[in-house]
Each structure stands twice: as structure tokens, then as C-alpha cells.
Amino acid sequence: MSSSATTIITSKRVMLSSEQAEPLPYTIHVNNETGKIVQIDQGYAPEKANIDSGNELIMPGIVDAHVHINQPGRTQWEGVVTASHAAAAGGVTTIIDMPLNCIPSTITTDALRLKEESFRDGMWVDVGTWGGVVPGNHPHLVPMLEAGARGFKCFLCDSGVEEFPPVNEAELRKAMTELKKKNGVLLFHAEMELPTPPPPSKSNSTDYQSFLDSRPAKMEETAIELVIRMCREFAPYVPCHIVHLSAASALPLIREAKKEGLPLTVETCFHYLTINSESIPEKATEYKCCPPIRDNENREKLWEGVLDGSIDFVVSDHSPCTPDLKLHPCCGGHGVKDGEEGDFLKAWGGIASVGIGLPLIWTEGQKRGLKLQDIIRLLSEKTAEHARLTHRKGKLAVGMDADMTVWSPEESIVITKDKIHFRNKLTPYAERNCQGLVLKTIVRGNVVYDAELQDKATGSTDACFSAQPLGQWISDPFQNGIKSQSRL
Numbered sequence: 163m164s165s166s167a168t169t170i171i172t173s174k175r176v177m178l179s180s181e182q183a184e185p186l187p188y189t190i191h192v193n194n195e196t197g198k199i200v201q202i203d204q205g206y207a208p209e210k211a212n213i214d215s216g217n218e219l220i221m222p223g224i225v226d227a228h229v230h231i232n233q234p235g236r237t238q239w240e241g242v243v244t245a246s247h248a249a250a251a252g253g254v255t256t257i258i259d260m261p262l263n264c265i266p267s268t269i270t271t272d273a274l275r276l277k278e279e280s281f282r283d284g285m286w287v288d289v290g291t292w293g294g295v296v297p298g299n300h301p302h303l304v305p306m307l308e309a310g311a312r313g314f315k316c317f318l319c320d321s322g323v324e325e326f327p328p329v330n331e332a333e334l335r336k337a338m339t340e341l342k343k344k345n346g347v348l349l350f351h352a353e354m355e356l357p358t359p360p361p362p363s364k365s366n367s368t369d370y371q372s373f374l375d376s377r378p379a380k381m382e383e384t385a386i387e388l389v390i391r392m393c394r395e396f397a398p399y400v401p402c403h404i405v406h407l408s409a410a411s412a413l414p415l416i417r418e419a420k421k422e423g424l425p426l427t428v429e430t431c432f433h434y435l436t437i438n439s440e441s442i443p444e445k446a447t448e449y450k451c452c453p454p455i456r457d458n459e460n461r462e463k464l465w466e467g468v469l470d471g472s473i474d475f476v477v478s479d480h481s482p483c484t485p486d487l488k489l490h491p492c493c494g495g496h497g498v499k500d501g502e503e504g505d506f507l508k509a510w511g512g513i514a515s516v517g518i519g520l521p522l523i524w525t526e527g528q529k530r531g532l533k534l535q536d537i538i539r540l541l542s543e544k545t546a547e548h549a550r551l552t553h554r555k556g557k558l559a560v561g562m563d564a565d566m567t568v569w570s571p572e573e574s575i576v577i578t579k580d581k582i583h584f585r586n587k588l589t590p591y592a593e594r595n596c597q598g599l600v601l602k603t604i605v606r607g608n609v610v611y612d613a614e615l616q617d618k619a620t621g622s623t624d625a626c627f628s629a630q631p632l633g634q635w636i637s638d639p640f641q642n643g644i645k646s647q648s649r650l
């Protein structure tokens with residue numbers, strides 16, 4: 163093979179997959195045309211390499227399977243250029259967009275094409291999308307899978323935007339009957355209104371507790387009972403997935419369902435693992451999301467679920483909006499009505515965090531016995547599997563996309579403004595001290611982010627990013643996720 167056609171990347175510390183016990187020296191050869199790994203040699207070989215990462219850790223690129231890009235339609239909340247910059251700066255090589263908060267919602271093949279068109283020339287990392295299930299759109303589901311949707315998301319309660327209504331059991335059954343034809347995965351926002359709503363909170367609405375009281379864990383448990391029932395009814399043909407689990411009290415239900423062999427997977431988010439409700443300041447609406455961040459005891463139980471595999475992986479659920487909709491004090495009155503500043507009950511729910519998850523989870527995880535292997539499993543492998551991308555992403559092996567996160571797990575960092583690249587900078591993580599510095603992000607062999615190129619004098623990070631958007635739209639037709647059990 164001629165060296166002009168390949169990029170050679172070497173490091174003394176490489177983790178090829180979560181099966182590897184500890185980092186080892188490897189040299190990875192990438193075909194420049196296809197972006198695929200063509201050869202992996204044991205050993206560190208700086209003399210041959212185009213990219214010598216020395217002692218920096220190379221691992222499979224992070225796949226964040228839950229990001230709200232909001233483009234087209236609400237690009238002022240977030241757009242593909244800023245979201246993919248943020249991803250690149252955080253070692254995230256693939257993001258999968260959610261079907262709501264953009265306009266139109268991604269609920270038809272036409273909307274899917276419109277999104278693809280809108281994202282063209284704006285992707286700094288690879289981007290795919292979930293479709294949505296809403297009442298009556300079941301005839302669109304199979305064509306959308308064929309057009310590259312990774313699967314579908316639905317709501318069992320109000321989604322927060324009127325273009326994306328929730329589904330009831332009868333509508334779910336129609337959708338799942340369609341998904342059964344292709345073994346398409348269905349993602350559930352698992353919160354449901356209770357027959358008896360919770361009593362009004364005794365706390366002031368600028369106090370986080372007021373919001374927490376309004377969304378008890380029971381709302382998640384009730385929804386998860388329904389998800390499990392539907393999953394059982396359509397097993398093994400329609401894999402079901404619970405997005406952003408917050409209530410640890412639902413873990414026993416989930417463990418039972420998994421023991422029963424149901425095709426059920428579960429994600430949680432960086433915020434549920436790294437923040438507890440007791441520490442949320444007054445009026446700090448940047449912490450508001452649905453389901454809510456709960457108390458510290460809940461958080462520790464979620465960690466147990468992560469470490470024992472009951473929770474399959476961790477994502478950002480990056481869901482930003484403009485600061486005025488957050489009714490945030492930082493807004494200085496811009497668009498915020500008198501008396502509404504810092505009102506947790508009225509503020510938009512969603513936490514901005516794409517690209518800052520790795521140091522957050524690594525810092526908190528190490529205190530609880532989390533290993534590098536777990537990081538790869540939770541952030542890269544299982545999320546790639548969830549997005550039906552195991553043929554390309556989630557591991558470093560011959561034939562796979564050369565997507566890599568290059569970082570220093572030992573280095574301490576502060577999440578300062580120059581590390582926050584998404585459009586609206588309001589986030590609970592500003593000024594947080596962490597461990598884990600992302601140094602380079604490589605997408606299909608291309609360096610899309612290089613921390614070393616930051617301008618030391620001005621602090622500008624412009625030069626860190628590749629001049630061209632080298633990310634690609636992921637349109638691979640949906641791959642059957644349950645090979646051995648299907649077509650019985």
C-alpha cells in the first residue's frame with residue numbers, strides 16, 4: 163500500500179475497544195479515500211506516523227446518540243455548525259439528532275430530506291438522525307428507516323412543542339406494527355401524567371424543589387411499566403429504548419425486564435450522574451430538564467445501574483434554547499416578563515452539554531470505580547450499537563471508520579467559555595473543575611479539532627477546527643438490530 167494514500171496515527175496508549183484491559187501502543191493506518199482503518203500494527207512507530215500522539219490516549223470516537231440540533235426551524239436555539247463544533251471540541255465524532263424542536267419535526271421522509279439538505283456543508287462531525295412517531299404518521303416509518311433514520315422517538319406526555327404530540331397506546335400499537343417489519347427501534351420519552359396529579363409544591367417557583375415536586379419519579383415508573391408491556395407484546399421484533407432515565411426507582415422494573423430477555427435498552431445522561439438536586443441554586447434554570455435531576459441518593463443508585471449494566475450507556479440530551487426562554491437572570495430582562503425571572507415552572511426545560519460530557523463522567527466515574535474500558539463501552543460502543551452503526555463506529559478495527567478521541571485522562575481542566583462551543587452558552591457546567599482534556603478529534607482519518615492550535619495570545623479557538631466541514635450525513639439504511647432472533 164502506498165504511503166501517500168494513507169494517514170498513519172500512532173500512540174503509546176491506544177484502547178481499540180472496551181474489551182482491551184489497558185492502553186497499549188498501536189499504529190493505525192487509515193485509507194485517505196474511504197476514511198476506513200486498513201491496518202493496525204502493534205507498537206508505537208513515530209518515525210512512520212503522520213500523527214504522533216506520543217503518550218496521549220487514543221480511543222474509539224464518542225458517539226452521542228441524543229442531541230437536539232433544532233435546525234431547520236429553531237436554529238437560533240442551536241444549529242448544526244455550532245452543535246458539531248461543540249461535539250468536535252469534546253472528542254465526539256458522531257451525533258444523532260432528535261426529531262423534535264426543529265421545524266418541521268422529523269416525522270416524514272420529506273422532513274428527513276429537508277434536514278439532510280439543511281445540514282449539508284455544516285457538519286464538523288458525522289451526523290445522523292432519529293425519526294419521530296406522532297399520532298397518524300405510521301405509514302412513514304418504514305420509508306424513513308429505508309432513507310436512513312436510525313430508529314424513532316415518541317413521547318408519552320406533552321413534549322413541550324406542539325408540532326410533536328404524544329402517542330397513546332392504540333397509536334403506539336399502529337407504529338410498532340410497522341416497525342416490526344424492519345425490527346426498527348422505538349425510543350420512549352418515559353414520563354406520563356398521573357391519574358392523580360402531585361399536590362402543589364410548598365416551595366417558591368424560583369426554587370428548584372418546586373419543579374422537582376411537579377414531576378415525581380412515579381411519572382417515570384408509570385411510563386416505564388407501559389414501555390415494558392409494549393416491548394413484551396412486540397418482542398423480539400421491536401427493540402424498545404428508554405431515553406434519559408432519571409428515576410432510579412424504575413431500575414428494579416428495568417432489571418426484571420432485561421432478565422426476562424426483553425429487547426429493552428436504557429440510557430441516562432451526564433447531568434443525572436454529575437449533578438444532584440440539593441446543590442441547584444435558586445433561579446438557576448439552566449439546570450431544568452425533563453425528567454428532572456433528582457436527589458443525591460437517586461444519583462448514587464443511577465451510578466450503580468451504570469456500573470452493573472442495567473443502564474446501557476450515557477448521552478448528553480443536549481437540548482438548548484435561547485436564554486430568554488430560560489427566563490434566566492443572566493438575560494438582564496431581555497424578553498423576560500416581570501416576576502418570571504428564574505421561574506423553574508415556566509422556564510424551557512433542556513440542558514446544554516454536547517461535547518463536555520467526557521471530562522464530567524470521567525471525573526465523577528473514577529470516584530466510583532469507573533475504568534477507561536467503561537468509558538468506551540458507555541460513550542462509544544453501546545451508543546454506536548444503539549444507532550445501528552456497529553458496522554462503522556464504536557470500535558477501532560480494520561474496516562471501521564477511523565473515528566478517534568485523543569485525550570489526556572490525567573490532565574485537570576476548568577470548563578471555561580473557550581471550551582463551550584454550542585450556540586447558547588448557558589450551561590450548568592460553566593467553571594466546573596474536571597479531569598480529562600480532549601486534545602484531538604479525528605473523523606474518518608481527518609483531524610477536525612486540534613486543541614494545540616488555540617491562539618495562546620488571544621485564546622481564540624478558531625484555528626483548532628478544520629477549515630472545512632469534514633463531517634458526513636449518515637444515511638446507511640437501517641440494519642437489523644436483533645440478528646439471531648429475527649424472522650422466526
Ligand SMILES: [Zn+2]
Pocket residue numbers: 228230260479480481
Ligand atoms: Zn432529548
